[in-house]
Amino acid sequence: MELLGLHHVSILTGKAEKNYEFYTKILGMRLVKKTVNQDNTESYHLFYADAEGTPGTEVTFFDIPHLGQTYRGTSDISTVSLRVRRSESLLFWKERFKQFGVEHDDIQKRANRETLAFRDFEGTRLILVADNDEKGVRAGIPWKKDDVPMEHAIIGLGPVTLTVAIAEPTIGVLTEVMGFRFIGSYPSLEGDYPDILIYATGEGGSGTEVHIETRPDLPRVRLGRGGVHHVAFRVPNEEEYDQWAERLKEYSLSNSGKVERYYFKALYFREPNGILFELSTDTPGFATDEPMETMGEKLSLPPFLEPNRKEIEEKLRPLILN
Numbered sequence: 410m411e412l413l414g415l416h417h418v419s420i421l422t423g424k425a426e427k428n429y430e431f432y433t434k435i436l437g438m439r440l441v442k443k444t445v446n447q448d449n450t451e452s453y454h455l456f457y458a459d460a461e462g463t464p465g466t467e468v469t470f471f472d473i474p475h476l477g478q479t480y481r482g483t484s485d486i487s488t489v490s491l492r493v494r495r496s497e498s499l500l501f502w503k504e505r506f507k508q509f510g511v512e513h514d515d516i517q518k519r520a521n522r523e524t525l526a527f528r529d530f531e532g533t534r535l536i537l538v539a540d541n542d543e544k545g546v547r548a549g550i551p552w553k554k555d556d557v558p559m560e561h562a563i564i565g566l567g568p569v570t571l572t573v574a575i576a577e578p579t580i581g582v583l584t585e586v587m588g589f590r591f592i593g594s595y596p597s598l599e600g601d602y603p604d605i606l607i608y609a610t611g612e613g614g615s616g617t618e619v620h621i622e623t624r625p626d627l628p629r630v631r632l633g634r635g636g637v638h639h640v641a642f643r644v645p646n647e648e649e650y651d652q653w654a655e656r657l658k659e660y661s662l663s664n665s666g667k668v669e670r671y672y673f674k675a676l677y678f679r680e681p682n683g684i685l686f687e688l689s690t691d692t693p694g695f696a697t698d699e700p701m702e703t704m705g706e707k708l709s710l711p712p713f714l715e716p717n718r719k720e721i722e723e724k725l726r727p728l729i730l731n
Contacts, residue, residue, distance in 0.1 A: 410652050411588055412610045413643035414546045414617035415566045416673075416689040417456075417467035418489050420533055421479075423634040425453050425472035429730045431529050432457045432468065435509050436491075437557035440705035440730070441695050446471050447670065450714065451724045459549030459564060462695035462704060464643050464673075465616050466549035466565040471638065474726070479532065479636035482627045483574040484683040486637035488526075490536040490567030492548055492615055496523040498561040502537055505557075520568070520595045520607055522615065531635035538567040538615050545614015568607075568618035569640050571684055572630075576606065576623045578681030583608050583619060586660050587642070597622065610642070629683075639677070641687035650674050650690050671711030672697065 422428040432438050441462035446452040453472040456462070468489065481487065493499065499516050506513040506527055513527035525537040540548065551562030573579050583589040589608040596604055599622075606621040619640075632638065644650045650667075654676055657664045664678035672695050676688040695704055698711075708725075710718055 410649050410656070412688070413645055413691070414465055414611045414614075415569065416464050416641040416643040416687070416691075417469055418486065418566065418569060418640050419469045419471060419638045420489070421476060421632065421634055421636050421638055422470045422472055422531060423474055423476040424531075425455060425470070425728055426730065427530055428470055428472070429455065432470075435505070435511065437552060437554040437562055438468070439552035441467075442672065442709055443705050443707065443728075443730075444709045444711075445714070445721060445725070447711070447714070450717070450721045453725065453728055456695065456705070458695075460552040461550050461701060463549040463565070464689070464691040464694075465546065468566070472728075473634075477633040479633040480628075480631040481572075482630040483572055483624055485572045485630035485632075486569055486640050486684060487572040487622065487630075488534045488536055488570040489637060490524070490538045490569065490615065491563045492540055492565045492567045493537055493561060493563060494540055494548070495560075496539040496541055499523055499525045499537055499539055501558070501561040502527075517598060518595075519598070520593065520605075520618075520620070529635065533635040533637070536567065537563075540564075540615065543614055544612075546612045546616040548616070565616050567615040568620050569637075570605070570620040570622055571682075572622045572624050572627070573682045573684075574623070574625045574627070574629075575682070576603075576621050579621060579684070580606070580608070582662075582680045582686075586656065586662065589619065592618075599624075602626075639685035639687050641675070641689040644674075644688050644690045646692060647674060647690060650676070650688070653688050669711075669713070671713070 438457040442456035459466040548564035594604040668675040
C-alpha cells in the first residue's frame with residue numbers, strides 16, 4: 410500500500426462566477442466537472458484540472474455565497490502549489506499576472522525549486538513551481554488555451570504547505586500511518602522561524618510532497634472564502650482503498666468511513682492538529698458520466714442524486730459561466 414501523491418485540494422469560494430473566470434481565463438485550467446456539494450446540494454462544487462481531469466491535477470471549490478473571509482493561522486493548509494514545466498514559464502506567468510492585476514511576489518527558491526507565489530481574488534495563497542525535468546510523479550496534460558502557450562500551461566498540483574503550532578503530531582500521522590518519508594528542509598521565507606520540513610510519498614517529486622511549517626506564534630486558522638478546506642491523497646484502486654479503511658481503524662483514527670463520491674471513493678479524517686485529510690481513489694474518474702470532450706459543460710449529478718435533479722436545480726442559484 411502506497412499513496413501515489415496529491416489527488417486534489419478543495420477550497421472555499423464566495424463567488425463561483427469570478428472563481429471560474431480566474432481559474433479558467435487567467436490560469437488556463439479546465440473546468441472538468443460542474444456538480445453540487447454532495448453534503449449540501451444547495452451549493453455548487455466546481456472541479457478544475459488538466460485536459461483530462463487527471464488525478465493529481467485537480468483544484469476544487471465549494472461555492473458558498475456571503476461566506477466570510479479566512480483569518481490565517483495554524484492548523485491550516487496554508488498554500489497550494491501548481492506545477493509548470495520550466496523556470497522560463499514563471500517569467501511568462503509573472504508578466505501575465507501584471508497584465509491581469511493578480512497580486513504576486515518575486516520569483517524565489519523553495520526546496521531548491523524556482524517558484525512564484527501569487528493570490529487569487531479571495532486571497533487563496535498559491536505558488537507556481539517549476540519542474541525543470543525533475544524526476545517523480547508524472548505531470549498532467551495541459552489544457553489548450555489560445556493565450557496560454559502549451560509549454561507554459563499548468564500541469565498539476567505541486568506541494569501543499571501545512572502550517573501547524575507543533576509539527577510532531579502531524580509528522581507522526583504522515584510517516585507512521587500514511588507512509589510518507591522525510592526528504593529534506595529549507596529556510597522559512599517568512600522570517601526567523603523553524604525550517605520548513607519536506608515529506609514525500611510514492612515516486613516523489615513536487616506532486617507528492619507535503620511541507621510542514623511550524624508557527625507557534627500564530628492563532629488557529631478561521632476558515633472562510635479563499636481558505637483550503639481539505640487536501641486529498643491518491644489511492645490507486647478500490648482494493649487498496651479498502652485496505653486504507655482498515656488501516657485507519659487499526660490506528661484508531663476517527664474517520665468518515667467509506668464515502669461514495671461516484672467520481673472517486675473517499676475516506677476523510679483529521680490529523681492531530683485538526684487539518685482535514687482525504688484518501689481518494691484514482692478511479693473511475695470524471696469521464697464516467699459524460700464524454701471527455703464536453704466535461705464540465707453541464708450540471709452533473711451522481712446516480713444517487715439524479716432522481717432529485719429537478720428539486721436540486723430549483724434550489725441552486727443560477728450560475729452563468731461564460
